[in-house]
Amino acid sequence: MRIILGITGGIAAYKSAELARMLANQGHQVRCILTEAGARFITPLTLTSLTGEPCYGANPDQGEWRANPGIEHIELARWADLVTVVPATANIIGKAANGLASDLLSTVLLATRAPVLWAPAMNTGMWEHPAVQANLDRLRSFGHAVVDPGQGILACGEEGAGKLADINIIAEAIQVHGTPKQPSLNGRRVLITSGPTREDLDPVRTLTNRSTGAMGIELARAFRDVGARVHLVLGGDLAAPWGVDTTRVRSAQQMLEACEARWAEADGLVAAAAVADQRPETSSPEKVKKGEGIETLNLVRTPDILARLSSARRPGQWVIGFAAESEKHLEHASAKLQKKQLDAVLVNDVQDGKAFGAQANTLTPVTAEGPQAPLGPLAKDQLARAVVQWWAQRLEARSI
Ligand SMILES: Cc1cc2nc3c(=O)[nH]c(=O)nc-3n(C[C@H](O)[C@H](O)[C@H](O)COP(=O)(O)O)c2cc1C
Structure with a gap:
């Protein structure tokens, strides 16, 4: 499967490196897109080394953009069999739910026709906020899937919901969501x-x-x-x-x-x-x-x-x-x-x-x-x- 892994600005971004490696080892082709905030938590070099594929930055002057920087977002959107955002911040969820396209990742999310899977991670107060939940409901109404975060002690010191789901579960959800359905078995x-x-x-x-x-x-x-x-x-x-x-x-x-x-x-x-x-x-x-x-x-x-x-x-x-x-x-x-x-x-x-x-x-x-x-x-x-x-x-x- 050709997977775009979007990585946004949350502390759980370091776990995406492990996920990228796991997916590459399973035989998937993985291209990462870092947001500007994501690139403060993890470097493109880590991701290109683990996936053997280019890593893209938020804007044309960041990360690796290739031949036609002007249309890279459309090429990437068409290339993907699945787009996943791990970890997904409240910010990217809000942008995608409202059709905003202010950087490469949000533009690819708007342009792609591939299935989209979200793995949110954030502070419990943010997670429980009605605005975030309403945005996620909107994404689900577009046919996107969400791997809910788990409970635990968060990086901010609070204990509650908002911890990034286990990456093994995220990898399984990617497999489920990215596999074409068989008409004779779908829903059976x-x-x-x-x-x-x-x-x-x-x-x-x-x-x-x-x-x-x-x-x-x-x-x-x-x-x-x-x-x-x-x-x-x-x-x-x-x-x-x-x-x-x-x-x-x-x-x-x-x-x-x-x-x-x-x-x-x-x-x-x-x-x-x-x-x-x-x-x-x-x-x-x-x-x-x-x-x-x-x-x-x-x-x-x-x-x-x-x-x-x-x-x-x-x-x-x-x-x-x-x-x-x-x-x-x-x-x-x-x-x-x-x-x-x-x-x-x-x-x-x-x-x-x-x-x-x-x-x-x-x-x-x-x-x-x-x-x-x-x-x-x-x-x-x-x-x-x-x-x-x-x-x-x-x-x-x-x-x-
Ligand atoms: C140390 C640190 C940790 C952060 N962790 C999270 C997080 O886990 N979840 C979240 O939604 N935002 C978190 N933020 C806030 C986001 O980085 C901020 O909203 C940023 O604008 C997100 O941009 P992006 O969605 O384009 O990556 C954190 C900020 C800092 C400085």
């Missing part, structure tokens, strides 16, 4: 299961598997980015992604109950969780002592969540399953597709430590037409985006 509700389930023997011992939940979390992000309203039912310990409604669960039974509560309202299901097939027949509320040790475990079947949801589907709902196979991948996936009446199965090869906990992975989709071209090998975030693109194209072709 997608239920995603992810992670391992845990079946407790007693308060300290548990039966589980090697899944981390990373793939399902990346799928949740990728569906979110193209406009889907994602509900994630998540096992394991990984953090839930920003902007995704999440229910945390432990056992297969809890996962089933969380899914059943959401399934009727969903448009589709992606079942990426590694659900335990069995659980101990009995579970002790107290720790089982060594002397009384259970030498033989009696196991019983857990509910088949995917089969239950698939058989309860209403017309129009789609279901994608996952298969983790160590042999005869495609055969097993086709059998699963037919038995559970799925629209697609994404097959993982889990032999030799592949898939679970690995950084990169390959998924082969299997549909009623048979195996499709493999997606990957790719890092899990890119693989998730490839899955979403693949599925969106199929939905659009079938106009489901």
